[in-house]
Each structure stands twice: as C-alpha cells, then as structure tokens.
Amino acid sequence: MPGAQNPTSSALLLTRLLHQAATRPTHPAFIEGDRVTSFGALAALIAAQGEALKSSIQPGDRVSMVMDNCTELAVAIYATWWAGGVAVALNPALKPADIAQLTEACQARFCWTALPEAPAPAPADATPHTTQPEALASLVFTSGTTGQPKGVMLSHGALAANTLAVQQTLPMSPDDVTLCVLPFHYAFGSSVLHTHLSLGATLVLENSFMYPQRIVQRMAQVAATHFYGVPSSFYLLLERGQLSAQPLPALRHVAQAGGPMDPARIERFQQALPEVGFWVMYGQTEACSRLTTLSPVLRASKPGSVGPALPGIELQVRNAQGDTLPPGEVGDIWARGPNLMLGYWASPEDTASTLVDGWLHTGDIGHLDADGCLFLHGRSREILKVGAHRVSPHEIERCIQAVPGVGECAVVPLPDALLGEVVRACVVPAVGHPPLPQLTRDIQRHCREHLALYKAPKQIDFFDALPRTASGKVQKHLIPASNTSST
Numbered sequence: 184m185p186g187a188q189n190p191t192s193s194a195l196l197l198t199r200l201l202h203q204a205a206t207r208p209t210h211p212a213f214i215e216g217d218r219v220t221s222f223g224a225l226a227a228l229i230a231a232q233g234e235a236l237k238s239s240i241q242p243g244d245r246v247s248m249v250m251d252n253c254t255e256l257a258v259a260i261y262a263t264w265w266a267g268g269v270a271v272a273l274n275p276a277l278k279p280a281d282i283a284q285l286t287e288a289c290q291a292r293f294c295w296t297a298l299p300e301a302p303a304p305a306p307a308d309a310t311p312h313t314t315q316p317e318a319l320a321s322l323v324f325t326s327g328t329t330g331q332p333k334g335v336m337l338s339h340g341a342l343a344a345n346t347l348a349v350q351q352t353l354p355m356s357p358d359d360v361t362l363c364v365l366p367f368h369y370a371f372g373s374s375v376l377h378t379h380l381s382l383g384a385t386l387v388l389e390n391s392f393m394y395p396q397r398i399v400q401r402m403a404q405v406a407a408t409h410f411y412g413v414p415s416s417f418y419l420l421l422e423r424g425q426l427s428a429q430p431l432p433a434l435r436h437v438a439q440a441g442g443p444m445d446p447a448r449i450e451r452f453q454q455a456l457p458e459v460g461f462w463v464m465y466g467q468t469e470a471c472s473r474l475t476t477l478s479p480v481l482r483a484s485k486p487g488s489v490g491p492a493l494p495g496i497e498l499q500v501r502n503a504q505g506d507t508l509p510p511g512e513v514g515d516i517w518a519r520g521p522n523l524m525l526g527y528w529a530s531p532e533d534t535a536s537t538l539v540d541g542w543l544h545t546g547d548i549g550h551l552d553a554d555g556c557l558f559l560h561g562r563s564r565e566i567l568k569v570g571a572h573r574v575s576p577h578e579i580e581r582c583i584q585a586v587p588g589v590g591e592c593a594v595v596p597l598p599d600a601l602l603g604e605v606v607r608a609c610v611v612p613a614v615g616h617p618p619l620p621q622l623t624r625d626i627q628r629h630c631r632e633h634l635a636l637y638k639a640p641k642q643i644d645f646f647d648a649l650p651r652t653a654s655g656k657v658q659k660h661l662i663p664a665s666n667t668s669s670t
Contacts (some may be wrong), residue, residue, distance in 0.1 A: 233265025316340025334528030413441030413655030433476030
C-alpha cells in the first residue's frame with residue numbers, strides 16, 4: 184500500500200487511514216446505495232489523485248471542493264493532504280456567486296466539483312508530502328447562524344487530536360456501521376468522517392432527510408450500529424420516522440450535537456428506543472468540532488448538561504473582567520487544548536479577540552457544576568436584555584418545547600419601547616397540534632407556571648419551518664419579523 188506506515192496515537196489522519204487500508208484492505212469504508220468502497224480501494228484512489236495533484240499545487244495551496252457527501256469528496260480531501268495542500272470543502276447548496284466568492288477569498292488554486300478522470304495508479308513507493316502537525320490542513324467556513332461565515336483554519340495536529348479524543352470518549356470500534364446524514368463540509372460531519380476513517384469503521388452515506396422513515400428503513404437494511412444528528416434530525420425521526428414500525432436491533436448508540444436539544448425530546452427518543460444509548464455533545468468549528476460529551480449514564484443525573492470536557496481539553500467560565508468563576512456561576516465559556524484552530528483566515532482582529540493566551544473564547548454563556556459538567560445558557564450575542572434582566576433563550580426554548588403540540592421553538596428578542604427587549608417565541612407546531620389559539624394559551628399557561636414573569640414570551644409566532652443552515656442549525660437572524668401570531 185503506497186504511503187502506509189505504523190501510526191502512533193498522535194499520528195495525523197492520513198497516516199491513520201493508510202494504516203487501516205494496509206491492515207484491513209477489504210473492509211468497507213463507504214456504502215452508497217449498492218456501491219461499496221473498501222479501505223484498500225479508497226487508499227488507492229487517494230494515492231493516485233494525490234500523486235497527480237502534486238504537479239498542480241505547492242504545499243500550502245488551497246483546493247476548494249463543492250460536492251454532496253460521497254466517496255469522491257473524501258478522496259478529494261485526503262488527496263489534497265497527500266499533495267501537501269489545504270482542503271476547503273464548501274456547501275454545494277450555496278449559490279454559484281457565493282461559491283466563487285469563498286473560493287476567491289481563500290485564494291484557492293482551483294475548485295473541484297468532481298474528481299478528475301482516474302489517473303494512473305500511484306507507484307508502490309509513492310509517499311505523501313511530509314506534513315508537520317502545525318501545518319494548515321483545512322479551511323472550514325462557519326455555518327453562519329449569526330451572519331457572514333468566517334474561515335476557520337484547522338491544523339493537521341488539531342484535527343488528529345480531536346479525532347482521538349472523540350474516539351476515546353464515544354463507544355466506537357472498527358466494526359461500527361454508522362448511517363451518516365451530516366455534510367462533510369461542516370465541522371460535525373467532518374468529525375464523523377475522520378473518526379470513522381481513522382478507526383477503520385464504515386460510513387453509510389445518505390444525503391437526503393426528506394423522508395425520515397426511509398432513513399429508519401435504511402438503518403435497518405444496513406444493520407447500522409450508530410447514528411449522529413443535529414436536533415432537527417431527531418425531531419424528524421420522532422415525528423415522521425415511524426420508529427415504532429421498524430425494529431432496529433443493531434442500533435446501539437446515537438449522538439447529538441449542533442445545538443441544544445430539549446431534554447424532554449431526548450427522553451421521548453429513549454422511550455421509543457430504550458436499548459439505544461443517547462450521547463450529547465457540544466463543540467465548535469473553532470475547536471475542530473468537539474469540546475464535551477455527556478454519556479447516557481451521566482445524562483440521567485445531569486439533565487440539560489452537555490457533559491464534561493473531552494480528554495486533553497480544559498474549560499473555564501469567566502466574568503466580563505476575565506476572572507474565573509466558581510461552579511454554579513454563569514459567565515463566558517473558554518476552552519483550551521490541542522484541538523483549537525490556528526485562527527480565522529485573513530482576519531487577524533477576529534483571531535486576536537477569539538484566541539487569547541492560548542484559550543478560545545467560545546462566545547457561549549454557561550456554567551460548570553462541581554463535577555465539571557457544562558451547562559449552556561446561550562450565545563453571548565443571543566442573550567436577551569429585558570429591562571435590567573439578562574435572559575437565556577435556551578431556558579425559554581426548553582420550557583416551550585415541553586408543551587404538547589409544540590414541534591420546535593426559537594426565542595429571539597422583540598424591540599420594546601419600555602424594556603428595550605422582550606421575548607418573542609417562534610414556534611413550529613407538531614404534527615396533530617391543537618388549534619393555534621388553544622396552543623397559544625397552553626404555551627402561555629406553561630410559561631407562567633415555570634418561568635419568571637419577565638421571561639414569558641410577549642409575542643408567539645407560528646411558522647411551518649424555521650430557517651436553517653445546511654448543517655441543521657437554526658438561523659435566528661433570518662426568522663421573518665412576523666407571521667401567524669398571538670400576543
């Protein structure tokens with residue numbers, strides 16, 4: 184196998200993939216429909232494309248790629264690394280003008296929308312470009328939940344460190360078969376890709392969630408052992424996946440990240456699949472995806488938490504003056520570890536305000552308990568200022584999502600002449616919901632019973648769906664100013 188060598192625990196991702204190909208060449212790496220690509224075949228494709236690419240780029244050159252999840256996208260990423268380049272995977276749902284703008288912004292040498300025709304196989308003695316851990320590996324444009332995306336620079340060492348930390352925490356093995364609906368061009372999907380390829384596990388690729396019941400049927404068909412999703416993935420499986428109609432005896436674990444998920448919904452999922460372990464994760468693109476993990480066992484005693492830090496990662500909660508706060512006190516969340524980004528592409532000001540003395544200012548608000556478990560209260564830019572009060576949108580969202588008939592909820596500020604801001608609840612009704620006037624009264628009553636008066640929504644708007652990024656995160660800044668509403 185070209186380029187294969189025995190990896191250490193700190194080996195970079197390409198080295199670990201090539202090792203899997205050398206030791207388990209016939210084991211499936213990807214399944215797409217009826218097409219199966221083994222680890223040996225995958226490594227041969229990477230080596231051939233990587234050797235051909237060496238004549239077109241210099242080490243450090245960016246190569247953008249615009250593809251739906253497929254074997255070829257993984258080949259493009261790893262072949263770029265083989266040649267010493269920087270992989271820039273872009274969202275294929277973007278408009279052509281946006282793709283051109285991002286490709287130009289990162290000064291990519293060229294943009295792949297498909298792999299070039301198969302070049303000659305790489306010579307048996309071909310080796311990848313020698314890469315240092317601190318070298319730039321990937322440029323990931325954030326999903327833009329609050330506005331213009333930023334280019335996050337991730338090194339080879341940071342990607343490898345976070346991949347290993349996830350593997351040490353989640354119940355993963357080379358025999359796993361994971362159904363993957365998460366796009367590789369975002370941090371969560373990228374993490375799933377790298378953890379599986381470096382471990383020798385199998386990914387079953389599905390690019391559409393339009394018919395959730397088909398996803399459930401596919402999990403049964405391929406005997407999927409794992410599933411990863413954002414909150415909306417699990418909401419759709421609960422509402423439309425017909426989980427009770429399709430036995431999933433092979434499914435052992437699911438994991439959720441990409442935003443907070445209502446604990447009541449997690450319990451509903453557990454009731455539907457009681458034998459399946461439900462893991463909760465929290466992270467950021469700037470941290471190569473993952474910072475904390477909450478196990479199913481710990482979740483029972485820490486409802487609402489996202490868990491303790493992954494191995495090798497430190498967390499602190501600080502006040503506005505930068506002082507570290509004791510357990511239980513709410514403040515800014517900071518993180519430190521080998522998984523942090525190098526900075527933002529061509530944005531030294533943003534880098535300087537986000538990376539401070541080796542620590543990442545996450546922009547999230549939360550608190551740590553005495554056991555080191557993290558609880559999120561929202562984004563610092565999302566915290567509502569209701570008169571003299573500071574209000575967490577997540578607390579209100581969790582309260583409203585517990586109301587029967589509510590499918591999803593996003594809380595945003597509503598300008599108010601007296602208080603500055605008041606609470607606006609944007610609700611997607613669940614299937615079979617009561618009439619909207621009744622649902623409005625139910626929400627208002629539940630909020631009065633469980634929230635302080637100033638936290639109760641002043642306005643409730645109903646929507647068919649909430650605007651989302653391709654990775655499934657709600658884009659609150661794109662929620663229309665008004666819709667079907669009650670006040």
